[in-house]
Amino acid sequence: MKTLIKIDLLILDEWLLYELSKEEATLILEIINSRYLAKKSNIFCSQFDIKGWYGKLGDGTLAEAILDRIIHNSYEIFIDGTVYMREKFGLITTIE
Template identity: 55%
Template sequence: MKMGAMAEAYKEQMGNPDFQDMPFEDRLNLLVDQEYSRRKSNKLQRLIKQAKFSDPSAAVEDIEYHADRHLDKQLLLELSSGNYIQHHLNIIIMGASGSGKTWLSNALGVQACRQHHKAKYVRLPELLDEFLAARNEADGSFRKLITKYKKIELLIIDEWLLTALPEEYVYTLFEIIEARLKTSSTIFCSQTAPEGWYEKLEDALVADAILDRIVHDSYKVLLDGEISMRERHGLGACK
């Protein structure tokens, strides 16, 4: 019946005389609680593993609110609740290289997994390469991939528009954004504000369409700091 945790707890009860004086209902409740906790923990670990975070140990409890970072703690606490996922809203995390964008996005992603949401972390170049390869197949792989990504409740896209995109990539990016519109949430990690995205998207009409679908339904988190998080932590995690 695949109730390993319950079986282990039962053996522990049988080997411990202190349990013998407990009512049957109380002992049974302990067994059920043990099994439930194990399954809940296993599910969380599966969600985190499947998400392929760059830092699966990142956690919202470890966010560092240094004064020079000017982080909006109230906003981050609100985002930690996961309400934005329930309402299919997005997050744009902006900051210079080394400011901790990736780490913060992973912390929010792990939090989403804790809340039983399916998440995925990917760099934009890898995402576009995956879709371009699927588009070149004649077996419907592209549409299947669109459907797959549509089902991901929280998609984290790192290195968002770090460089200008070729035209074929721009249209593919639009299709991805359009498919997820109003059905799921995305975290965009960018070194520039949305106003600077236009120059990275060569087709003006498509650029307008992409930004229109992202910006108006997004929370914005700006990561500042007189000292980069890489400097604060050496070459370790950027919190």
């Protein structure tokens, strides 16, 4: 936990691919809050729109607290495309 809080840049790939349990969300809040107070940077890579994050965090006060710390002073970069990364690099083919 201390290492996650201390590093300069924390990258969370596949962010909220699955819904978090209350215990997992509590740990995330502790990490995000500590990093927020220490003015450390985070990158959240997700396949889901930010509007859908609330439900994946379990709704309620805990989700609000996490999102407040993530969204405050943040930048959103939306990358749209019709081709999946694996398809683009020839790792899979689409079925038509």
